[in-house]
Amino acid sequence: MINIKKVKENVVSAIIGQNIYWYPKLESTNDLAMDLARKGAPEGTIIGADYQVKGKGRLNRTWFSPAGENLLLSVILRPSRSIEISQKIVLAVSGIIICSLNDYIEEHEKGKVSFEVKWPNDILFDGKKIAGILTQSILTGKKIEALVVGIGININTPLKKFPDELKNKATSLSQILGGVNVDIDDILIHLINNLEKKYIKLERTNYSGVVDEWKKNCRSIGADIVIESPKTGKIKAVFEDVAEDGFLIYRINTNDKRKLVSGSLDYL
Numbered sequence: 001m002i003n004i005k006k007v008k009e010n011v012v013s014a015i016i017g018q019n020i021y022w023y024p025k026l027e028s029t030n031d032l033a034m035d036l037a038r039k040g041a042p043e044g045t046i047i048g049a050d051y052q053v054k055g056k057g058r059l060n061r062t063w064f065s066p067a068g069e070n071l072l073l074s075v076i077l078r079p080s081r082s083i084e085i086s087q088k089i090v091l092a093v094s095g096i097i098i099c100s101l102n103d104y105i106e107e108h109e110k111g112k113v114s115f116e117v118k119w120p121n122d123i124l125f126d127g128k129k130i131a132g133i134l135t136q137s138i139l140t141g142k143k144i145e146a147l148v149v150g151i152g153i154n155i156n157t158p159l160k161k162f163p164d165e166l167k168n169k170a171t172s173l174s175q176i177l178g179g180v181n182v183d184i185d186d187i188l189i190h191l192i193n194n195l196e197k198k199y200i201k202l203e204r205t206n207y208s209g210v211v212d213e214w215k216k217n218c219r220s221i222g223a224d225i226v227i228e229s230p231k232t233g234k235i236k237a238v239f240e241d242v243a244e245d246g247f248l249i250y251r252i253n254t255n256d257k258r259k260l261v262s263g264s265l266d267y268l
């Protein structure tokens with residue numbers, strides 16, 4: 001169980017984590033956060049759980065996480081902007097997660113670990129996923145009333161516990177650091193502090209530079225990929241770039257560039 005008292009004592013924030021609700025078990029932190037957001041919960045409210053019965057991934061997938069081993073939380077944001085900004089927020093949050101993992105690693109003198117992002121918001125180590133983000137929104141027309149940013153970070157799950165279909169695709173911080181037990185509270189503290197700093201800066205700077213920052217953590221521009229989306233089906237393409245609005249640009253033929261707004265990609 002997360003030590004909320006310790007977390008609150010160690011965060012420096014005026015927005016993120018002013019209210020933290022943590023549960024031993026929930027259906028999904030995103031579901032409860034959406035509920036509370038609809039009822040007017042203030043910006044920065046965090047809903048967390050040690051275990052989710054129906055943890056949700058992107059594209060209707062499920063999110064695997066055994067009880068008490070990992071970080072599962074949703075943050076309610078209320079940027080007074082239109083929905084287009086959510087793509088940039090998601091890209092920014094993937095950088096914030098990487099920063100927070102690196103802060104922990106540095107603090108514990110665990111050497112240099114190199115994480116990378118996979119569009120739009122997976123965080124990978126050595127090609128394996130350590131974290132994912134699922135955003136949901138409440139809108140009035142195109143205006144955001146609330147954006148729920150759901151974050152799942154694999155912290156202490158050992159490789160042997162992942163189901164067979166994830167064993168080659170997923171990893172955890174503990175696994176990367178050689179099997180040590182990682183203090184989940186400490187990661188949460190870094191995450192809240194970084195979210196606070198970066199979110200305030202993004203709002204102040206009108207989200208400029210988000211895509212360039214994201215690209216610094218991306219090593220697959222130019223790679224051969226397979227994209228899958230309701231619109232395209234499954235097709236082979238080249239990962240050309242990420243556009244200023246945060247969407248992926250892919251190329252099928254030399255002169256045929258297109259934009260992927262929603263979907264997934266795999267590397268070939």
Ligand code: BTN
Binds near residue numbers: 029052056063
């Ligand atoms: C993905 O990569 O598919 C997104 C995974 C997001 C998982 C987190 S865990 C906390 C929050 N609550 C959920 O039900 N999902 C997100």
